[in-house]
Amino acid sequence: MALSSKILDKLAKHLHACQREARDTPKITDDHPEMDFDDAYAIQDRILAAKLKGGAHMAGYKAGLTSHAKMKQMGVTDPVFGFLVDEFTVADGGEVKVSDLIHPKVEPEICFVTRDELKGPGCSIANVLAASDVVLPGIEVIDSRYRDFKFDLKSVVADNTSASRFVVGGHAVDARSVDLRTTGIVLEKNGVPVALGAGAAVLGHPAAAVAMLVNHLGRRGKTLPAGSLVLSGGATEAVAVQAGDHVCLRMQGMGSVSLRFV
Numbered sequence: 001m002a003l004s005s006k007i008l009d010k011l012a013k014h015l016h017a018c019q020r021e022a023r024d025t026p027k028i029t030d031d032h033p034e035m036d037f038d039d040a041y042a043i044q045d046r047i048l049a050a051k052l053k054g055g056a057h058m059a060g061y062k063a064g065l066t067s068h069a070k071m072k073q074m075g076v077t078d079p080v081f082g083f084l085v086d087e088f089t090v091a092d093g094g095e096v097k098v099s100d101l102i103h104p105k106v107e108p109e110i111c112f113v114t115r116d117e118l119k120g121p122g123c124s125i126a127n128v129l130a131a132s133d134v135v136l137p138g139i140e141v142i143d144s145r146y147r148d149f150k151f152d153l154k155s156v157v158a159d160n161t162s163a164s165r166f167v168v169g170g171h172a173v174d175a176r177s178v179d180l181r182t183t184g185i186v187l188e189k190n191g192v193p194v195a196l197g198a199g200a201a202v203l204g205h206p207a208a209a210v211a212m213l214v215n216h217l218g219r220r221g222k223t224l225p226a227g228s229l230v231l232s233g234g235a236t237e238a239v240a241v242q243a244g245d246h247v248c249l250r251m252q253g254m255g256s257v258s259l260r261f262v
């Protein structure tokens with residue numbers, strides 16, 4: 001850790017306020033270049049603690065920057081992990097108010113629901129599949145609090161990896177009944193396909209993203225509880241949206257899920 005507890009508190013308050021008030025900010029490493037990854041996750045933990053104190057409930061976890069398309073788009077090289085709480089959830093077919101957000105983008109994600117607790121280190125794709133219940137399609141709405149979506153990895157971790165809204169739906173299938181590497185993904189905006197992919201775009205196999213999350217939690221003395229929802233990360237580049245847009249994700253063998261921006 002490079003930053004004092006007082007500065008971590010201040011940065012967490014600042015980023016949380018930016019999220020709630022839909023206000024952008026320069027990336028926090030501009031003022032704190034010495035910040036390390038432990039600091040970044042400590043800031044994220046403080047934001048989660050504030051949300052839980054305010055009555056929020058955990059809704060799951062997310063891996064991000066798990067595909068080359070996303071890493072290239074954002075200019076970074078490693079995956080990151082964040083939390084999901086109930087205030088981020090949108091019903092399938094539901095509405096997202098653009099005025100509550102800064103500069104939203106959508107991305108298609110293969111989502112896992114676990115049946116058994118998972119522990120790291122040493123968690124593998126096989127462990128994830130053995131402990132999983134179902135997989136289903138999800139659209140994540142990301143909304144970096146950083147000006148023009150410009151950040152480095154540490155800043156984006158502190159900002160809870162740009163988490164803002166998500167929807168899961170479609171048709172859940174047994175995680176072991178499908179080859180998730182060849183699962184086709186079509187993201188449509190206003191009826192037009194805008195991003196295409198397959199599950200293998202996510203670290204070769206989307207379960208690898210869940211295993212990385214579990215190993216990350218293990219390093220921090222935590223486990224992934226049974227019954228967790230995990231977003232495995234955008235399989236394609238994220239697509240900017242604005243009020244009036246309708247977004248639909250079609251995932252092979254798993255139906256579709258959608259939302260509208262108003």
Ligand code: OOG
Pocket residue numbers: 062063064065066067070074107140142143144156161162163232233234
């Ligand atoms: C960081 C969050 C990335 C994903 O699925 O890759 C993410 C960002 O790109 O703002 O959620």
Ligand code: MG
Pocket residue numbers: 062063064065107109140142231233234
């Ligand atoms: Mg994502």
